[in-house]
Amino acid sequence: MSREVMEYDVVIVGGGPSGLSTAIKLKQLNPDINVCLLEKASEIGAHILSGNVFETRALDELFPNWKELKAPIETKVSKEKFLFLGKEKSISWPTWLLPKVQQNHNNYIISLANLCRWLGEQAENLGVEIFPGFPASEILYNEDGSVKGVATQDMGIDKEGNKKDSFEPGIELQAKVTVFAEGCRGHLGKELINKFELSKDKDPQQYGIGFKEIWEINENNHEEGLVMHTAGWPLDNNTYGGSFVYHAKNKQVYLGYVIGLDYQNPYLSPFDEFQRFKTHPAIKKMLEGGKRISYGARALIEGGIQSLPKMYMPGALLVGCDAGTLNMPKIKGSHTAMKSGMIAAETINNHLKDNENLSTYEKLFKQSWVYKELHEARNVKPSFNWGLIIGILFTGIDQILFRGKLPFTLKHKHADHETLKTANEMPKIEYPKPDNVITFDKTSSVYLTGTNHVDNQPVHLKLKDAELPIKYNLEKYDEPAQRYCPAGVYEVQHENNLPKFVINSQNCIHCKTCDIKEPSQNITWVTPEGGGGPKYGNM
């Protein structure tokens, strides 16, 4: 069946910081370039989740007058703390002893979702055509193999794949250059990385899963502008992760936890580790009398420069964390994502104007401050393979004494899906039951995300082998999907004493963790019908 075709100079897939910055910069360079941006969420910002302590460097370049334009960036960081947590105690690490990358006094505590909403408005004012609720579900190729554009998802298909009355076919968006800005583990980005072998000679990508809750807390416990990070309990020495606690305005606290997806114990439940973290006396005291108002989770990139794929291919570019530009030791990726988009825009502008090859993207990227900071940061994450304590010692030497200039680069050895040990080798973890005051279960948490997928649509979490979860994973790993999914999508139920694997795809909050961590890479995340997924507010 032939689909309707629309042609643009540039089509951008994804309305996060990188995609929006690409669109804005393109229009700033040449208002005549016609730019279309697709977003799978029901509106810009509704699938954005981030800490977020924001470094304004890229935004200062994109909109030097962002203050006048009323960007939602208000709470300047006024105080910083770093705590090592033991089970009951905590030790405060002096901030002057923190590496420079972890000092935040020039940064702001923001909601990245709201910043994206604002960037979306700026982009529309510049003439970018933004289409929320339209996921790009398919890559189109020219006969010579170059990328021709994308197709949007068909709407109104039932579970069995039949057309419903409301069926609306997807359309083809063809472009001179297509920019993929889907964020961490974008499902089209993944296809491109494989097809064009963009990760050849690179280390395997490293990921983490990040949780975030917004709390409204008691005035007496609130200190607007305070940024706190913790390491240690409840994770053991061999699991990479830590928390963030950002005191925003209106008595709100952005509270979150990040765990490296290279963890080894299949019994580990990142969600429950986060819940347990909140019961530490230092944290619980702050939350008591408060109320949780939001919840969400999203996978993030931790691999850095060693794992960064080639970001250009015929007809297309990867920007932001669809490639992997997050700076892990800095715990920040928004400014680097934005800058990568702006560099992509310059490349595209030169390409359209003077037919310059898209490979100049790499050249410009390497000359930019993003590359410099990712290069300096490169050895931190891999050093934690030696455990938390040695990792911290090494990081001190690498970041404080040598400022990232040590003459070698540590490697990431394994992909995250290869790191699980079998269930019988690892200890079971008993997590405390939620008290529904400080800690909660997954169901009530997902409820806060406003997640919905139109029922009677095909399951968007595809199993390559439908038998594998029960026949292989259950015995070998006690089916870890039950635990690594932060939204309770995967369950092993028992029917007539036989285990059965159930996928509650309507709960999916689009974090992509299953696509990353499944030991046999058996789960593929694809786009559900447009507008589905969470409806995050101020995340």
Next chain:
Amino acid sequence: MKILVAVKRVIDYNVQVRVKEDNTGVVTDNVKMSTNPPDDNAVEEAVKIKESGKAKEIVAITVGEEKAQETVRKALAVGADRGIHVKVDGVIEPLAVSKILQKIVDKEKPDLVFMGKQAIDDDCNQTGQMLAALLNWPQATFASKIEVKDKTLEVTREVDEGLETIEVNVPAIITCDLRLNEPRYASLPNIMKAKKKPIEQINALDLGIDTKPRIDQIKVEEPPKRKAGIKVANVEELVQKLKNEAKVI
């Protein structure tokens, strides 16, 4: 025939609504907003009637702040021909909306006015009825099926006892139930085209309508939390508890 369809911008039905801490209302900042769901059914039905050749023009109207225009744009993207946005800031009650719609009806002279049976934010279920009274037009509320006849409509209504079928003379007000139809998706090319369709902006004050709220809202609170249930061991205990604790038997 000409159909006027009224649409309202409300908090999206999937969003977990949160009460403001000072109990003056609910939080709407950066919350996902959408068209009131039964209003989508109203638009869909109007478009279907137009597609069947029984209507010539569909005018979508909304009353509300600047951003309420998005709901008219959406109606335009699924088949309405032009839009009207009556601008009012702040709280606006069904009576004021009805009075505004009355003025617009006087001006536009539609044969039918469609809208959702109620809005999911205030759940008032009043605007259609009040408009019918102000215009002295017949009304058919909670419509789950509409058949356009010569000078009349046959409307099936969702009532407590089941379904009721009535006939109303045109012109009439119809308020639509969710069962009426399945609203279509706006396609990307149609969204593009909708951007070029005209939306007339009118200030409520210019219509001579005082939109000041007539109701004093004292406070907004979350419903009390339900107590957790308990398991009883046997029938005796159940009866005893129903008698002595719940005092229902």
